[in-house]
Amino acid sequence: MADLRTDLAGIRSPNPFWLASAPPTNTGYQVQRAFDAGWGGAVWKTLGSLVINTTSRYGGYNIGNQRVAGFNNIELISDRPLEVNLKEIYETKKMFPNHALVVSLMVEPKREAWHEIVKRVEAVGVDGLELNFGCPHGMAERGMGSASGQVPALVEAQTSWVKEAAQTPVIVKLTPNITDITATAVAAVQGGADAISLINTINSLMGVDLDSWNTIPQVAGKGAHGGYCGPAVKPIALSMLAECARHPQVTVPISGIGGVSTWKDAAEFLLMGATGVQVCTAAMHHGFRIVEDMIDGLSNYLDEKGLTSVDELIGKSVSKYTNWGDLDLNYRIVARINTETCINCNKCHIACEDTSHQCIERHMDVEGKPYLKVREDDCVGCNLCSIVCPVDGVISMVEVPPEAQPMTWNERVKALSAVGSGN
Amino acid sequence: MDDRLRHNFAEVYPGFTSTQAMDESNRCLFCYDAPCITACPTGINIPSFIKKIATGNLKGSAKVIMDANPVGASCARVCPTVQLCEGACVLNDASEPIAIGMLQRFATDAAIKSGERLFAPGPSNGLKVAVVGSGPAGLSAARELARFGYSVTIYEAKDKPGGLDTYGIVSFRLPQEISLWEAEQVSRMGVEIRTGVRVGVDVQPEQLLEKYNAVVLAVGMGQVPNLGIEGENLEGVYDAIDLIESVKTDAFTGDMDGARVVVIGAGNTAIDAATCSVRLGAGNVKIAYRRTRSEMTAYDFEYSFAKEDGVEFRWLTAPKRIIGDESGKVTHLECVRMELSEAGKDGRPVPVPIEGSEFLMEVDAVIKAIGQTRLLGLIEAFSLDHYKGVVTVDPRTYRTSHPKVYAAGDVIFGHGQGEAMVVSAAQQGKLTAHEIHRQLNRQTAETA
Ligand SMILES: Cc1cc2nc3c(=O)[nH]c(=O)nc-3n(C[C@H](O)[C@H](O)[C@H](O)COP(=O)(O)OP(=O)(O)OC[C@H]3O[C@@H](n4cnc5c(N)ncnc54)[C@H](O)[C@@H]3O)c2cc1C
Ligand SMILES: Cc1cc2nc3c(=O)[nH]c(=O)nc-3n(C[C@H](O)[C@H](O)[C@H](O)COP(=O)(O)O)c2cc1C
Ligand code: SF4
Numbered sequence: 001m002a003d004l005r006t007d008l009a010g011i012r013s014p015n016p017f018w019l020a021s022a023p024p025t026n027t028g029y030q031v032q033r034a035f036d037a038g039w040g041g042a043v044w045k046t047l048g049s050l051v052i053n054t055t056s057r058y059g060g061y062n063i064g065n066q067r068v069a070g071f072n073n074i075e076l077i078s079d080r081p082l083e084v085n086l087k088e089i090y091e092t093k094k095m096f097p098n099h100a101l102v103v104s105l106m107v108e109p110k111r112e113a114w115h116e117i118v119k120r121v122e123a124v125g126v127d128g129l130e131l132n133f134g135c136p137h138g139m140a141e142r143g144m145g146s147a148s149g150q151v152p153a154l155v156e157a158q159t160s161w162v163k164e165a166a167q168t169p170v171i172v173k174l175t176p177n178i179t180d181i182t183a184t185a186v187a188a189v190q191g192g193a194d195a196i197s198l199i200n201t202i203n204s205l206m207g208v209d210l211d212s213w214n215t216i217p218q219v220a221g222k223g224a225h226g227g228y229c230g231p232a233v234k235p236i237a238l239s240m241l242a243e244c245a246r247h248p249q250v251t252v253p254i255s256g257i258g259g260v261s262t263w264k265d266a267a268e269f270l271l272m273g274a275t276g277v278q279v280c281t282a283a284m285h286h287g288f289r290i291v292e293d294m295i296d297g298l299s300n301y302l303d304e305k306g307l308t309s310v311d312e313l314i315g316k317s318v319s320k321y322t323n324w325g326d327l328d329l330n331y332r333i334v335a336r337i338n339t340e341t342c343i344n345c346n347k348c349h350i351a352c353e354d355t356s357h358q359c360i361e362r363h364m365d366v367e368g369k370p371y372l373k374v375r376e377d378d379c380v381g382c383n384l385c386s387i388v389c390p391v392d393g394v395i396s397m398v399e400v401p402p403e404a405q406p407m408t409w410n411e412r413v414k415a416l417s418a419v420g421s422g423n
Numbered sequence: 424m425d426d427r428l429r430h431n432f433a434e435v436y437p438g439f440t441s442t443q444a445m446d447e448s449n450r451c452l453f454c455y456d457a458p459c460i461t462a463c464p465t466g467i468n469i470p471s472f473i474k475k476i477a478t479g480n481l482k483g484s485a486k487v488i489m490d491a492n493p494v495g496a497s498c499a500r501v502c503p504t505v506q507l508c509e510g511a512c513v514l515n516d517a518s519e520p521i522a523i524g525m526l527q528r529f530a531t532d533a534a535i536k537s538g539e540r541l542f543a544p545g546p547s548n549g550l551k552v553a554v555v556g557s558g559p560a561g562l563s564a565a566r567e568l569a570r571f572g573y574s575v576t577i578y579e580a581k582d583k584p585g586g587l588d589t590y591g592i593v594s595f596r597l598p599q600e601i602s603l604w605e606a607e608q609v610s611r612m613g614v615e616i617r618t619g620v621r622v623g624v625d626v627q628p629e630q631l632l633e634k635y636n637a638v639v640l641a642v643g644m645g646q647v648p649n650l651g652i653e654g655e656n657l658e659g660v661y662d663a664i665d666l667i668e669s670v671k672t673d674a675f676t677g678d679m680d681g682a683r684v685v686v687i688g689a690g691n692t693a694i695d696a697a698t699c700s701v702r703l704g705a706g707n708v709k710i711a712y713r714r715t716r717s718e719m720t721a722y723d724f725e726y727s728f729a730k731e732d733g734v735e736f737r738w739l740t741a742p743k744r745i746i747g748d749e750s751g752k753v754t755h756l757e758c759v760r761m762e763l764s765e766a767g768k769d770g771r772p773v774p775v776p777i778e779g780s781e782f783l784m785e786v787d788a789v790i791k792a793i794g795q796t797r798l799l800g801l802i803e804a805f806s807l808d809h810y811k812g813v814v815t816v817d818p819r820t821y822r823t824s825h826p827k828v829y830a831a832g833d834v835i836f837g838h839g840q841g842e843a844m845v846v847s848a849a850q851q852g853k854l855t856a857h858e859i860h861r862q863l864n865r866q867t868a869e870t871a
Contacts, residue, residue, distance in 0.1 A: 066449075262478040263478060292471070293471070293474055293483060296480060296486075297475065297483055300480055300483055390442065391442045392442055
């Protein structure tokens, strides 16, 4: 069995699966249950200024039969007294000395405020701190959370204040509610962050109730924007992770967050440069027990790939993520349909016919049985047909010999300008 | 058997395609403290193995199944799931229950295909256990004991391991390679399976008791008993279990082509014998049973399976005499009609013959399928307490009247004790192993 232990900027964990700072890590009771279930680490629900939470708080996005494809909340940070949290953190760390226990913090953007909370929290014995610059609602209206997380200068300043006082590693948690996440990632590094984590939740309004015309969720007939997370945000999180992972000035390890629900998601985050992952929605949907298959599945996957530790997986796909201008324009793939296994639902045909390049033809064989065939000369290799096909493996995208040498857009522009200037 | 017939004996239901398995596994609600787990006699963590199919962790999925049930691949095919796990699925009340058996088969088929060994033996503890019989109960006990570090030897009378899973359940429901894979998983953990050794004949009980720290008796039951009527020795009269075995081992030499067949009995065995005859090319197959459908012990799915195969049922019909021609071949079966009187001692209504209602059926073959006899000789050779051939055990510990001998599976089934099912035999084998471990551990602790 492969070695699943991870080390994020000196914070050691028996496996790469942590619970994100959120309701699952609200109390000692919960975090202890989570560690018992197998979670390698937990980031305690954010501590900081006094808040009052509303009821109701959450909304779920169901697509067809898929419950909780997305999830949103208008919850704030911990609403329990700081002393109670600190006492439970102390007890939990005592009971689980080998698990990673990180505490999330959020206070007003004032140096003294940060110094004070850092000292109080570190005094009870924690493995690290996470600065919540991400919460998109409520706290932001008071100048905290994503309000400071969207301004690189504020991120840098606050990180450096924390670093003045902190003894343990400092993780800066970034908000995705920004055009270019690498701007704040670099600011965090410049402020002295030991690691970054991303993403926090994305601005969202879950829905409108068609009977009452209220927002979903609603509080006494009114609603406000919330934070979106769960499986649906995974691709967004993954691209933000990739941008940070390949950025030359982001020199610190990254904790990946956003839509991780299975060991497969986690493996993708690791490949794209995360040193570990944090999970919230999947645990809220199914309970702590899901970590068992995350560990088992990842471990089996590593064995299958002949790898002896997760470290060997981390970052292996980062170099494959690049700019559009560096993609080979002469690379060619076409769709091929396996008529043996095809069930003739014609979904690929109509998708291509109406919305792509009109190259999946419907035919009849000698026995009068219908079959589908791709006119490969006209196929642009867009993948659409293989995406809409309901049966795995029926449509494969196969490489065909290119008609010319590899050439990227950037190379083309360069070549053309060389020809132009030569004239 | 020619190729056309052989084709008839291929597995009836094809397994799930990956798309089916994905669709179905994603439909599972992943209930917490799920009722299906409790309904499974071996307590497989069903939501967990299904979730693992959905995440593409097929190896992990198969391990969850086989961990709780060492014959989980066979069970995927022969368990009466409607009565067990699927019957308990919460979706019965909302839509359709999850096809747990089919998903279990999908995951275990993948493990069979990969050929990997799923479990490792524990570090040796120096203790030795003999297991007599390699059916579901014996294999299951041996697998668990090997995991605890015991040196285990299985004694098996037949040429191949697996018990009725290998020889007794028709191949179109359970092909031999499935139960042989389960046995191979056990032998790859260091368990020695000595086939072709009949305890009581080739090895004596005393020798086992002397050589081993404990003995597990998992010998199942015997042949089909005699009907006790005239003509049982005629050519064309079969013992259902023998018949199925000869077909499953490709040793059947008879000719059923176009034959008129009557099967006597209405349990698992009768159904398997009847559907087996259909596949051997019989022209007409009837099941004659002295009670009615409601008293029949075969499961509903077996009943409908037989009906689909074109098997006819003759209720309240008991055999009286088998008639043959001068060459000794069966030609007729004389039957008598029955009626049910009020319930007898076992709570089931007693069938009584209607006087003068005798009638003749023209037949080419008669198959006896009225249950199985008890292996009295062996049980007495071990000097075990028993009631009419059903070995007496402490229901909690599976210990027999001999302190070193434990018993599990069909050998303890009967007279209100348990059910003759593969899955319950497996569970009893498992629990027996756990109990032996508890006992022997305690003993070694005391001596030390
Ligand atoms: C035709 C038929 C169909 C069935 N269908 C189903 C079904 O669909 N679903 C279901 O759940 N159950 C079914 N059953 C019941 C099921 O097969 C049994 O309950 C189960 O196999 C019992 O397991 P066991 O290990 O106790 O015994 P067995 O499977 O009978 O194994 C006992 C083993 O001990 C060996 N043995 C016996 N004596 C000796 C000796 N002296 N020395 C060494 N070895 C010995 C035998 O050769 C055999 O291999 C069916 C049974 C039959 C006959
Ligand atoms: C109800 C709820 C409350 C949350 N509260 C916090 C919080 O207090 N601090 C924080 O840093 N993130 C908070 N988050 C964000 C999560 O930690 C995480 O970044 C986000 O949910 C994305 O991960 P997921 O897709 O696995 O849920 C919260 C999320 C939810 C759903
Ligand atoms: S989950 Fe249900 S019961 Fe629990 S706090 Fe929320 S609304 Fe209340």
